[in-house]
Amino acid sequence: MRLGTCYFPEHWDPSEHQRDVDLMVQARLDIVRMGEFAWSRIERESGQFDFDWMDRTLDRMHSAGLEVCLCTPTATPPKWLVDRYPEILPVGPDRQLRDFGSRRHYRFASTVYREQSERITEIVAARWGQHPAVTTWQTDNEYGCHDTTFSYAPDDLRAFKDWCAARYATPDALNRAWGNAFWSQEITDFDQLWLPVGAVTEINPACALAWRRFGSDQVVDFNRSQVELLRTHSPGRRVAHNFMGFFTEFDHHRVAADLDIAAWDSYPLGFTDMSPLPLAQKLEYMRTGHPDIAGFHHDLYRGMGDLWVMEQQPGPVNWAPHNPAPLPGMEHFWIWEAWAHGADVVSFFRWRQAPWAQEQMHAGMLRPDGQPDAAFYAAQRAAQERDQWFPNGVPANVQAPVALVLDYESLWAQEIQPQGASWNPLWEAMRWYRAARESGLTLDVVGPGADLNGYALVLCPASAIVDPARVDQLAAASGRVLLGPRSASKTPELSIPEGLAPGAMTQLMPIKVVRVGSYRSEWSMGCELPDARVVRWREQIETSLTPQALAEDGGGLWYRNGLVDYLAAALDDDGLRRFIADRACEQGLNCEVLAPGERVRVRGAMRWHANSGLAPVEGAQGALGQGQFSITP
Amino acid sequence: MRLGTCYFPEHWDPSEHQRDVDLMVQARLDIVRMGEFAWSRIERESGQFDFDWMDRTLDRMHSAGLEVCLCTPTATPPKWLVDRYPEILPVGPDRQLRDFGSRRHYRFASTVYREQSERITEIVAARWGQHPAVTTWQTDNEYGCHDTTFSYAPDDLRAFKDWCAARYATPDALNRAWGNAFWSQEITDFDQLWLPVGAVTEINPACALAWRRFGSDQVVDFNRSQVELLRTHSPGRRVAHNFMGFFTEFDHHRVAADLDIAAWDSYPLGFTDMSPLPLAQKLEYMRTGHPDIAGFHHDLYRGMGDLWVMEQQPGPVNWAPHNPAPLPGMEHFWIWEAWAHGADVVSFFRWRQAPWAQEQMHAGMLRPDGQPDAAFYAAQRAAQERDQWFPNGVPANVQAPVALVLDYESLWAQEIQPQGASWNPLWEAMRWYRAARESGLTLDVVGPGADLNGYALVLCPASAIVDPARVDQLAAASGRVLLGPRSASKTPELSIPEGLAPGAMTQLMPIKVVRVGSYRSEWSMGCELPDARVVRWREQIETSLTPQALAEDGGGLWYRNGLVDYLAAALDDDGLRRFIADRACEQGLNCEVLAPGERVRVRGAMRWHANSGLAPVEGAQGALGQGQFSITP
Amino acid sequence: MRLGTCYFPEHWDPSEHQRDVDLMVQARLDIVRMGEFAWSRIERESGQFDFDWMDRTLDRMHSAGLEVCLCTPTATPPKWLVDRYPEILPVGPDRQLRDFGSRRHYRFASTVYREQSERITEIVAARWGQHPAVTTWQTDNEYGCHDTTFSYAPDDLRAFKDWCAARYATPDALNRAWGNAFWSQEITDFDQLWLPVGAVTEINPACALAWRRFGSDQVVDFNRSQVELLRTHSPGRRVAHNFMGFFTEFDHHRVAADLDIAAWDSYPLGFTDMSPLPLAQKLEYMRTGHPDIAGFHHDLYRGMGDLWVMEQQPGPVNWAPHNPAPLPGMEHFWIWEAWAHGADVVSFFRWRQAPWAQEQMHAGMLRPDGQPDAAFYAAQRAAQERDQWFPNGVPANVQAPVALVLDYESLWAQEIQPQGASWNPLWEAMRWYRAARESGLTLDVVGPGADLNGYALVLCPASAIVDPARVDQLAAASGRVLLGPRSASKTPELSIPEGLAPGAMTQLMPIKVVRVGSYRSEWSMGCELPDARVVRWREQIETSLTPQALAEDGGGLWYRNGLVDYLAAALDDDGLRRFIADRACEQGLNCEVLAPGERVRVRGAMRWHANSGLAPVEGAQGALGQGQFSITP
Ligand SMILES: [Zn+2]
């Protein structure tokens, strides 16, 4: 339960650096991230290096007792490098060059850029890797941000062909895996492969899935090549990357497997504004953030490594369609929320608001005029509370009673083939998460290979693609397993399983999904489940099991086989909350019915109780207004 | 009144082929379409042919007594062909290549592709054209699907220049026809012509119309070149093409003139979801289809040749924004609806749902696991009913009492120049069609050159461009002629007629349209016509005729000259229904007021009575619920 | 208070020209604009000129006593010129060529096109510059229309680099001005600069502002090069350009500085349809135009030179999403409205509706069949009224009691960086204008360097960038100055001022804006100001001033320092009207509360009182229905 900030010494006159360090100490910070966009200051022209300014900054930090998380600067190759190697620039799905002028203007699959990335990583790691201030590294910055995971340059096609040749071995194997007999898509040589872009109509979904796997693998490899150099040149340090919110373009479990710390960048207001929430909820949570958005991501990334919030929203930002000022106190609220969800570090982005360039309207811990802003005081206060409330050390993270299983390949399968404009698989997982949280439950979000022992309830909202290992884990789960519609509905090559869905899960749930329908969001249908209506997705089941509940169309809606339950439709928010709460009660978990904006989370001995809604809720020490919380140790 | 399906033997192991044939017989099918996407299986590499699999399949079909409709495979040139002749790929209106990866990746105007099309057509026609199973051919597949009628490659400009030189003879004639003195658009040589794409603002509408005529002509020529080869190499067989719904990119009357069968592909739920219907109607008809969508197209294409439904929706599909499961029984409903509208064949797309590739979520008569699905049983049942109800042969198609005149050039004129975002000429025609059907009338949709003798009522909702022959036919019509607004408002070169609209029709209706206004859909205005309000379009008329009815603005709304009526505005749905019903009554036709989802159609001795709406309606044999119908012989 | 029209003799057979001239005289016109799109008729091929048709037309006009405003024909380079110099074609922000086929297909920064522009300008000026009919010139036509101010060709980058080198002198100065240390954007050579297009994400706002200044400068230079040639070859004539509505792409004050006449093209119905007004208001004013749209632009352009309406909507047009017919009488209404706002000339576009090409559905003073249409009679009637009501000459334009300050750089700053999707700076200025007009006030819209002496009230709705001269003028203003939120919030290089906003205005208003928030349009917050709610934008202020009013969040909303007032938020329409009315009353101005569609304007001795709303209002001579007005001398 520590605090930090993101600092750009290269933005400020050196004469201000010591004042900044002194203020950071005053703000009770522990760790400072630096360097992720500083390439042009480290290497002003090809081979002309300037290390002094960072040397001196690291020394200052160390003297002040601050740890440093140093970054590789590869998210922003400077203009001289782009001019020398224009082939590193990505090409968009519109087949236009994505040019210099902002950031992340590189292709992961570029061998030229891989060399440059390794060259500069080695240089910074060799220079500063053993500096006593440096305890942590961050690789690059927000992989994939601004849709940069994928690029459609000719050289990307070259790499994709190689990747396919490695995966499928023969053209015929690929033809069979993709079903290329359909629409005469067959190839006789891997060199005949194409980029999945610009086709006359829908691309083969199996090709699209291969492309997404390929793209994800490029990120994994790119990151790994930096991690290896950092471990070599900076022994004993821990390595992080800062992931993002609502982002599924690569397999975060696989990238995180090479890291020590799964950090993420938490902007509750921006994410709320851009979410698929209905307008009324966007308005209610406009200045607090929706109560599950930060929590879901905290729980998600905590399932991948030590949890850090590498960038925490410190006030209004600049990049969302609307950028409200947070309610007074939210900066403080977000620190404790992250800690309650198991974060080790909460680091505000950024230290001092820059008065120029793209992010000039993005708040910091200091205002542009150098005066402390709300986040500065929030950090001071949280540090003091922490020391006061937990004098014997911070509570440990312990396993939650409920697990929600999430894997990226299943999300990709449904993003490629939603089969209905109203279907959003990540948001469906968010809805299950919210349903459990609204019942006062504490969750772990776990990856596809996780051990499910010890969980009283395991939620599988959208496991479209599962491998036999997953099935074994679910079969071995000690608690009740809830499977959502579309479970195991696809093979690993995005086709329909031979015996129909739920394919590989049929041993857990002996049913056959013989027909599916997707429906407009405005549609709903009644059913026998309490408080519930069927929405957006409905399956027709063939089975010898007797349904536990029917829908108005007369078909089975809820099936049970031992410890496993299956829902043959999507339920509306209320129905889903009630269904999960009822199953949790069956498992002996203690459910509450919370107010819409009310949330609780338990971290070891600490209970966090918060309210993001307009209406006050009753807390242990009195009413909690909007944006307020209490900590009960 | 026969049944069929679309079969892809190349998708399944040969060991399953005989089982498929046996099941088709069990399903009571008469005819099987094959081969439209099989080029890569017929010619695996340039010049390497494999005919055996189809030989054997044709033999099996023949042995089982099934007829075959064989297709030219030109909708999906294989990758080896595209790699050899990349110039066949189309260029989109964004001036980007439309690349390999799906289907229809060819340019109609490509001379190289024309050669390839003729080469493969000759090969398949020569190989199988005289096989006894083959009774019918389909050319290509769904011409123009996915906006492929038009392409904007340099070679398309070359062809367009030639086309213009042939049409206009001299640059000055073209300048005059297009009004090129406007904005200095004049040319002195056909080589100065441009592609109608990428201009700074609106292109000359006359140029746009020339482009659409040119594009349509390419389709006509492409189709004709296949038809001629088929007739040569496969004498005695009939030739079809499968048209689409809500599709106006080429002149279907002219393409159909070279065919025997005007087939189309009927997907009632997908079309309803994508239609301009208001949300409430989309929800009501989500699982049945709007009651006029299939009917309108049946009647439209029956006006061009023998009517087949070459592809009939067999269950949920994959390509609409939302893909509901049809209400139980709809597969059966749609067969009888098509037969009632005069179809000879109703052929489900497809036989067995493919578990992989783009259409894996598109239902078939068999499920992916090979078990019969709803359409299988629907076919069995319909065949049995047909034999039972019509033991002496199926009722003949006879002329309807009402004609609706529709031509593609008039639609193009209004699509190019809607003069108001709320104006959709094809949908306006649909509204007139619906108005008549809601009054229980049976219609023929007829082309511009049709003989109008014998019709009690002739509806002309949107005849913007008419030639003298049309005027003569209308003048000679034995029944009452209803002209909608915008009638004859344009010359064949898309300019305003010299004496103002209705130009060539002024002899029928001696008025002058001196001003027009287009209005937001949310606007309406009262008028003297019963049940009616003026919507979206209003004309100001100068005439010595006394109006039959005024609008609230004091101007004439309805004019009558002998047997001809003119509406100087668009009417809302209710008003249009009442207006057409009242005119039909004047003509002695028997009008009913049907419920919104209720429809009736008479085919000779057979009366089909159906309900697509939520509320039950009273039928001859009792109440008809949603998705139910009765047949009265 | 004169009348005119736009005439295209090249569109009509010479045999009709004299009839046209005679009818113009009958319509009581004073001046006729010609030639702006006639390049292909003046120079049919390179160097082959045809002057005769225009010679004869000028002679006819002169004989009839009509003045002529002749145009340079540079808005439509003919095809032969484009084929010879394809490098003049602009490139869009999608990096695709904007091709021949309509108009304005040239790049302002093209040196080749600058030569061609000067060549043809010199030719027409030399030929007709001293013709006695020619009293006025118009340069080109509607600079920037269809987003043509900016182009992204390689040659545009070349020009931009030169422009930046001239502005910033050294790469390091540019780096500092733009804050290029951020995201490693630093350059070491101007040749490293980039086009602000196609970047992975947001471009540096300072770079975007430089690009907009550069683009604006190209228009200024292009126009100036024509003006200079016209003044040389056509001495004694006055020079105009026809600006547009709601158009901010270049600095109109700077272009107008080289002109005598600030003309604009007024299409009240089209502008209303395309405006950000709510639907209910679009419907109410669909056939009259919103009551402030024409007025605002009249007042805006009158602040730049002699006011002409070079193109006045004469009936329905063709280019808006919906194109209603104006209410009967509107053509007459718009003439008097323009005169009341100080116009010298109101010139209808166009004389006779052309039956072909892009604008065939755009009404004229004559119908396509040559008969007089509504605008013809409107002109006759207005001329007669003018002569009757003002027998001793038209009233003079005098200074209004209220000034609204507007400058283009401030608009650009907020368009580049709205910081909230609900923020539209020009529309915010319109809202202040409307608020004052709804209180019956008469306004001048003045530019950034205007003398503010004599105004009782000075409105500054959106002066984001101010220079010291502006601050001095505001400080010296004799009346009360109202500053809106975001005032002086940016430096001239689009960064946050060192001491925070209102930066350069802090001496006028000693506050610090320490935090801002932008909010969805659906949000609002109560406050102490009468009738008002806070909407869309809210600032948090640090100051020793005591606020005059608080908002519900407890923060100051209205601050006063001597004669200067500051609003720390946007107010809703009602609140803004009341706030401005109350301040006007404090200044002793006579405010009325007008009906929503009611407006008054005083021009010297003449008072115009009009109603655009559905509900009648009480006028001096009785009720004014929708689209009616009265003139009180
Ligand atoms: Zn970030």
Ligand SMILES: [Zn+2]
């Ligand atoms: Zn199809």
Ligand SMILES: [Zn+2]
């Ligand atoms: Zn214009």
